[in-house]
Amino acid sequence: MPKISKEAFQTLIEEQVPLATLFGIHTEAIGKGTATLRMHYNPSLIRPGGTIAGPALMAVADVALYAVVQGLIGQVEMAVTTNLTINFLRKPSQNDIVAEARILKLGKRLAVGEVTLFTVGEAEPVAHVTGTYSIPPR
Amino acid sequence: MPKISKEAFQTLIEEQVPLATLFGIHTEAIGKGTATLRMHYNPSLIRPGGTIAGPALMAVADVALYAVVQGLIGQVEMAVTTNLTINFLRKPSQNDIVAEARILKLGKRLAVGEVTLFTVGEAEPVAHVTGTYSIPPR
Amino acid sequence: MPKISKEAFQTLIEEQVPLATLFGIHTEAIGKGTATLRMHYNPSLIRPGGTIAGPALMAVADVALYAVVQGLIGQVEMAVTTNLTINFLRKPSQNDIVAEARILKLGKRLAVGEVTLFTVGEAEPVAHVTGTYSIPPR
């Protein structure tokens, strides 16, 4: 069992991460070391060329890693991202984005994970993210 | 002279990058291979812990690199980020963020730059970004 | 069929990449968008703490991505790395390292891949790499 339910995590981000609501980010599943989030398409996410802005993809990936970490260690608000690398792979179409995140390593002080981002219904990823969260002393 | 004025770049992002407006991003200067942008603080930028959400910092950095690239090659809408790495250095306070961007290498196909992000009025950076833009054939 | 055999790729690196020989890098397999390389342990790879030096892990990962790219587009010597991000996950023991690489996106101008590095015989990865190769015009 993950240490936070998808409902509790969704409530947390709705209450404490206004960007998640602005971006239409919804928690679909939290597993043991995994999380799936969806970002509902809306026109405020676009950039020149009619595609989804990179920072919106970074946002859903970052929140997805936050979900993975909280699923593993429980609700720790002060777990913070220490770094994140995103590779943009394909131009996303104007559609929902699904973020599939999984843990690569959970240590005492750092958690590293990766996220693959897809346009819903398409097989090839639009972006790939690796990120590190710092875990506060407990 | 940069190939796009700060006013023209600001108009571009206001018309074509809705996130830039949502995030209160304002173009302060574009030079030859440099750009300075400011993100005006507003409460929708926060995350748990009362600090500014990482994706908002990524957004202003990404737009700042876009300004640098357009200052060098002119208005090319389809210049797109191919990758971006952010290191979070210090917890930003609830205040405006200034992004100082500069080019590291302008090639025919790729432009690489770095951005240092500060809380306005503070000497130590809150984050550091490197990113690559792909430049379409001309 | 990959566009370069493992034997031809091994010959190439032995002739043209002296570091690969210094590091004991051996090509085990090249598939369609994948490659598996092994770095044979030798004492010159260590760093303080009795573990394998980070740059040796970066080297085998970089060469593994080179194998993936050559497997997809054929022998193109001037395909060059444009950037690489490595996350160190666990302390490798003094043993061979296996690098499992796969393509994330093959474009006309850029190829992006990821590599997961293991100590031979262990299930948990010791490092994770993403990297981009620039493909010369053909």
Place this chain on the structure above:
Amino acid sequence: MPKISKEAFQTLIEEQVPLATLFGIHTEAIGKGTATLRMHYNPSLIRPGGTIAGPALMAVADVALYAVVQGLIGQVEMAVTTNLTINFLRKPSQNDIVAEARILKLGKRLAVGEVTLFTVGEAEPVAHVTGTYSIPPR
């Protein structure tokens, strides 16, 4: 005064980091939050195209960050890299490489720095690196 002299650091890497000797890495200066290292050119550093192999550039950058960290906190062998991102900017010629490293943030648990790499005598950098070291509890 830095907490390790350039001579002591050079001795450390010669005794404990065989790769540094293989690569001809020499410590030129360690300051307060800075370090300058040189990698002497030798033919084992090349890659196809007659340029210096990326992993050699990564190696000197990684060791330069290690020098910065030890200059700030003293000789701590188990400070280890947690991640590193390199952007390759220009093709280095067959000549010595100079690595100029500086700290971006020294925290209790993590140190983040950046390194700019030059071919000796040339003004434009050949590569740019950011990296994070984990500092063991003291």
